[in-house]
Amino acid sequence: MNPVPGPLALRARSCTTGYRTRARDLARLEPQRAEVAYIIGGLYGNLEALDAIEELAARETAAGGPAPLLCFNGDFHWFDASPEWFAEIQRRVLVHRPCLGNVEMELADPQPGAGCGCNYPRSVPEDTVSRSDAIMARLQRLVHDHSLDVSVLRPLPRQLRVEVGPLRVGVVHGDPDNIAGWGLELAAMPPPGSLSATLETWFDEADVDVLASSHTCRCFAQAFPGSRAVFNNGAAGMPNFTGDHRIVITRIARRPPTLPAGSEVLYARDFGSITVSALALPWDRETFLRRFDRVWPAGSPAAQSYRQRIRRGPPHIREEAKRLAPSADQRILAKAAAISRR
Numbered sequence: 001m002n003p004v005p006g007p008l009a010l011r012a013r014s015c016t017t018g019y020r021t022r023a024r025d026l027a028r029l030e031p032q033r034a035e036v037a038y039i040i041g042g043l044y045g046n047l048e049a050l051d052a053i054e055e056l057a058a059r060e061t062a063a064g065g066p067a068p069l070l071c072f073n074g075d076f077h078w079f080d081a082s083p084e085w086f087a088e089i090q091r092r093v094l095v096h097r098p099c100l101g102n103v104e105m106e107l108a109d110p111q112p113g114a115g116c117g118c119n120y121p122r123s124v125p126e127d128t129v130s131r132s133d134a135i136m137a138r139l140q141r142l143v144h145d146h147s148l149d150v151s152v153l154r155p156l157p158r159q160l161r162v163e164v165g166p167l168r169v170g171v172v173h174g175d176p177d178n179i180a181g182w183g184l185e186l187a188a189m190p191p192p193g194s195l196s197a198t199l200e201t202w203f204d205e206a207d208v209d210v211l212a213s214s215h216t217c218r219c220f221a222q223a224f225p226g227s228r229a230v231f232n233n234g235a236a237g238m239p240n241f242t243g244d245h246r247i248v249i250t251r252i253a254r255r256p257p258t259l260p261a262g263s264e265v266l267y268a269r270d271f272g273s274i275t276v277s278a279l280a281l282p283w284d285r286e287t288f289l290r291r292f293d294r295v296w297p298a299g300s301p302a303a304q305s306y307r308q309r310i311r312r313g314p315p316h317i318r319e320e321a322k323r324l325a326p327s328a329d330q331r332i333l334a335k336a337a338a339i340s341r342r
């Protein structure tokens with residue numbers, strides 16, 4: 001899921017028609033109204049990250065605030081390749097507001113030739129694509145061998161519309177045109193201070209102020225002319241920055257968050273009375289790694305693709321993710337780009 005140069009592979013790059021969505025469908029959805037909303041993309045089966053998110057929600061409520069609406073915008077399954085682990089993720093996520101990611105699509109309704117359904121761009125190396133296909137194949141075997149009920153995933157929505165006060169948010173997994181689209185990846189963004197024709201069409205047709213996504217595993221937020229923004233939370237189930245083990249979620253609310261120790265608002269944007277924030281949360285990584293290592297030992301596809309990221313974080317820095325000023329500091333962006341290429 002980390003875009004780096006490499007040759008074309010076939011399976012997980014396939015983009016099937018079953019994944020197609022439309023921005024204008026977001027305008028027709030019944031809005032989920034809330035005082036506080038969390039957008040939680042890419043939990044990847046991480047129970048310890050889910051503990052941290054639920055503890056934050058409980059803390060907000062205990063402090064006298066409204067109960068947050070938890071929106072899981074896809075890929076809440078991934079590393080949870082044991083029957084008990086998979087069932088617990090499903091049980092704890094489905095009581096909230098989930099929508100489909102490519103992982104849930106391929107579990108509930110496998111698309112011919114889709115592999116993991118990631119729809120990787122050509123820049124992702126073939127061995128990365130193959131390992132993701134192998135992870136998905138193992139999850140599909142698990143579901144089959146243990147008769148796990150994935151029929152409950154099939155009717156989940158493909159998109160969500162969330163409204164917090166006057167702020168309208170279109171929640172997708174990939175981009176408004178495709179569950180596994182890469183159109184809300186950092187590399188697809190126009191220069192700070194400008195708005196691409198594609199983004200303008202998406203905002204107009206979806207009739208939203210903010211688009212919230214994940215899928216690409218690289219978090220950032222960028223503001224655009226006309227008081228619009230994209231918030232991609234990266235991963236709620238893995239570290240997001242070099243040397244920083246915290247997960248990231250997007251929080252939308254009138255009130256500032258009541259944060260536990262070690263948490264932080266990485267960057268935020270005010271839309272009148274509503275603030276959209278990228279929140280970094282600490283979580284119990286050591287307990288997760290013991291669980292991960294039992295299911296994905298050294299040499300397994302998940303260990304090869306993700307263990308180093310879970311230990312050290314990806315090659316990404318906060319300065320590159322924070323693109324909310326009218327014109328970002330080009331020196332910082334150049335430095336960030338150089339670090340990302342390492």
Ligand SMILES: [Fe+2]
Binds near residue numbers: 074
């Ligand atoms: Fe995804």
